[in-house]
Every structure is written in structure tokens, then in C-alpha cells.
């Protein structure tokens with residue numbers, strides 16, 4: 001066997017042996033799924049249903065989400081949850097149930113139930129949270 005023939009046979013044999021490895025490697029490099037990752041809500045408990053129904057609101061000054069004020073009762077369809085820290089200078093807003101607004105006692109900024117500024121001097125909305133009742137717990141999440 002001359003050198004040229006040996007190199008030809010060696011090249012063919014190398015190709016035949018490595019081809020399956022290249023194919024497997026190209027499949028492994030492809031993304032497995034084109035699904036977008038879903039955002040999962042991070043829920044935390046703010047209090048019990050009994051506490052909410054008794055007071056009509058729950059307030060937690062410190063949580064992993066920040067300050068949380070939940071207003072409503074377990075019987076109301078839409079619980080409202082906001083971060084009650086006024087976006088003007090940081091006072092805690094109060095819930096005015098009759099007017100259905102959040103009112104800042106410091107400079108009278110008013111916010112709607114969705115956190116939007118209704119009257120200044122605040123210009124930025126209150127952050128809001130999702131709400132749900134799970135068993136006897138009132139949960140909020142982002």
C-alpha cells in the first residue's frame with residue numbers, strides 16, 4: 001500500500017467514524033424549546049381573611065415586596081393592594097373608603113384604586129400588587 005492510498009483510506013475511515021459525533025453535537029447545540037419562560041408570581045401572605053374582614057384593610061410596613069396596604073373585604077370581588085408609600089415625599093397614604101381614593105396626609109396627593117395620581121403634587125403612581133385569597137390567608141404578589 002502506497003502512502004497516497006493509505007491517506008485516502010485513513011481519511012474515509014476518519015469521516016465515517018466521526019460523522020455520527022458531529023450529527024449528535026449539532027442536535028445537542030440546538031435550543032430544546034422555543035417556549036418563552038413564564039413569569040411566576042411571587043406571592044406572600046399579608047394577613048388573614050378574618051383580620052381583613054374586621055378592619056376592611058391590612059397593612060404591612062415591611063415585606064419582601066415592600067410596604068403593602070390591602071383594602072376591601074373577602075366578599076368584595078376586587079381587593080386592592082398598593083404600596084402605600086406616597087411617591088411625592090414618602091408619607092404613608094390612607095384609604096378613604098367613601099371617596100375610594102388613597103389620600104396622602106402630608107400634602108394631599110390623591111391616588112385612584114389603580115394607583116394613578118388623581119391630584120398632585122405627586123406625579124408618579126403608587127405601585128400596585130395582585131391579590132388573591134388562599135384558604136384563610138390574604139396573599140399579594142407581583
Ligand code: FES
Nearest residue numbers: 086088089104107
Ligand atoms: S408626601 Fe404625599 S403628597 Fe407629599
